[in-house]
């Protein structure tokens with residue numbers, strides 16, 4: 001039977017569990033930090049020695065931990081890119097911006113178990129020679145910011161944070177920094193600019209890879225809240241044990257945010273790849289199925305920026321056969337294991353692990369119009385294709401949902417989206433193009449029917465199309 | 480009204496500056512604190528922040544115009560931020576927004592911030608508040624509410640009276 005496997009959220013919802021330090025310590029909190037700090041250097045076969053910090057970095061690499069923020073990049077590899085020879089300070093930033101529509105997992109950790117995040121960050125700081133770290137939390141989490149600030153204070157008072165941590169001579173300081181309502185602050189280089197006190201205009205890579213030229217042009221690690229929490233468990237369990245959780249190349253557990261038209265929306269922590277999309281939606285341990293009398297229409301599988309999947313789709317996915325050979329097999333949508341690689345093979349991504357379920361009552365044109373308005377509002381405005389294109393797409397969709405559409409709007413939308421993707425500074429370009437490309441590709445008849453009906457109506461009434469600019473102000477202040 | 484910062488607030492802000500190797504980093508936190516104190520970010524607040532952080536006023540002003548949470552005009556005493564993004568829309572966000580607008584005599588078609596005649600309440604649509612599983616959700620000032628039915632919305636209004 002498919003089940004949750006709670007590692008990160010093990011205690012979060014248990015009765016009586018509170019978010020203060022004492023409760024955390026009573027449940028074994030800060031033991032991972034002690035264990036990490038007591039790590040012995042490792043002798044290698046070739047006579048070389050690994051420092052305790054290198055051992056922990058190696059453990060994180062071997063655990064297979066992949067970033068939980070969106071891109072699913074190996075955390076250990078990311079850490080290995082850090083420029084340790086520059087002589088500049090190295091910074092760690094926890095990305096607690098949680099702003100990808102559909103996602104509400106970091107909120108649970110921050111509100112219910114803040115010390116788990118702080119402990120993971122302290123270990124990560126020590127392992128990477130970081131003395132100063134920030135938690136960049138979105139502005140709309142004022143309560144989360146208060147909880148974290150109180151937790152930092154408690155950790156300082158108990159000697160887990162600050163000067164001479166646990167008497168080992170280690171110094172680490174950490175502060176909470178609040179954003180102010182802009183989605184683009186979740187993009188790591190936009191976040192860094194924002195933390196520097198500027199507009200969050202993403203930086204171009206190369207050369208501005210955070211590992212080399214990050215915060216204040218110093219080497220910087222940016223990791224998601226959930227990613228940093230996993231570091232504790234890798235230290236506690238050891239990388240080999242940890243890597244047994246989940247599936248090969250998709251190790252550990254992951255918190256899935258499930259929303260939309262299911263009976264039991266909510267957050268569910270699963271072993272990566274051990275539960276299928278169908279189980280997440282239909283099984284009584286998870287979404288519990290659709291509302292009565294409704295059929296599945298579509299799924300957004302990894303946050304609003306991921307490409308939509310249509311009910312009934314079948315995908316070619318690589319599978320290792322009994323002989324060890326990789327072969328392509330057909331996998332139906334609902335049988336897709338929920339992991340990084342399977343969703344990529346299905347032409348989309350698990351992104352921030354946020355699933356939005358739509359049933360047959362959903363109007364796909366309305367749904368896309370909603371998302372496009374989000375992207376038009378959130379484009380930072382630096383790149384012309386993104387700034388203008390996101391607004392044009394939103395306007396075309398506004399027209400289509402307000403009775404002024406045209407049949408060719410579907411193709412028009414695709415044309416704009418294709419001119420955005422690949423032509424921008426940051427991945428927001430793809431994030432706003434992909435929903436449009438995938439919605440129109442998979443539900444084209446709905447877009448065309450709407451446009452054609454509007455055209456027919458306009459013709460019969462003899463009126464010209466109205467081409468007002470109904471959503472003026474979307475870009476307010478950006479230019 | 481002349482612009483003055485209470486000593487305890489200034490002390491709090493001075494402490495915030497020490498969190499960063501470069502003063503400029505503190506600007507967002509300054510703006511949050513000043514907006515919370517005055518209800519909005521005035522020209523004086525921008526100039527004061529710039530002076531404190533050794534910046535030009537434009538460096539601060541461009542933040543106020545970019546970041547959606549900052550406003551340059553006072554809003555109602557209670558600001559209702561209703562999430563409008565997809566999961567909440569599927570869960571009835573439009574109905575919730577319309578309910579507030581109806582009760583407060585505001586324009587349902589307006590997405591941006593608008594304030595009731597008595598200056599007490601403001602309503603605006605905002606983007607995903609990261610609680611999509613309990614849609615529709617909203618904030619009333621700093622308080623967060625989930626699964627907001629019309630009945631619950633009325634309770635929130637009543638509590639704010």
Ligand SMILES: Cc1cc2nc3c(=O)[nH]c(=O)nc-3n(C[C@H](O)[C@H](O)[C@H](O)COP(=O)(O)O)c2cc1C
Nearest residue numbers: 067068069095097098099186187188223224227427
């Ligand atoms: C437009 C955009 C928005 C993003 N928003 C977030 C976010 O809200 N939270 C997050 O952790 N990562 C977000 N990311 C991903 C970050 O850029 C970065 O890859 C991530 O924080 C790295 O952490 P990880 O390796 O632990 O996943 C976003 C990326 C893009 C392009």
Ligand code: SF4
Nearest residue numbers: 380382383386424426
């Ligand atoms: S792609 Fe869009 S969000 Fe990203 S830098 Fe360019 S304009 Fe800004």
Ligand code: FES
Nearest residue numbers: 562567608610611
């Ligand atoms: S869509 Fe409303 S909280 Fe995410």
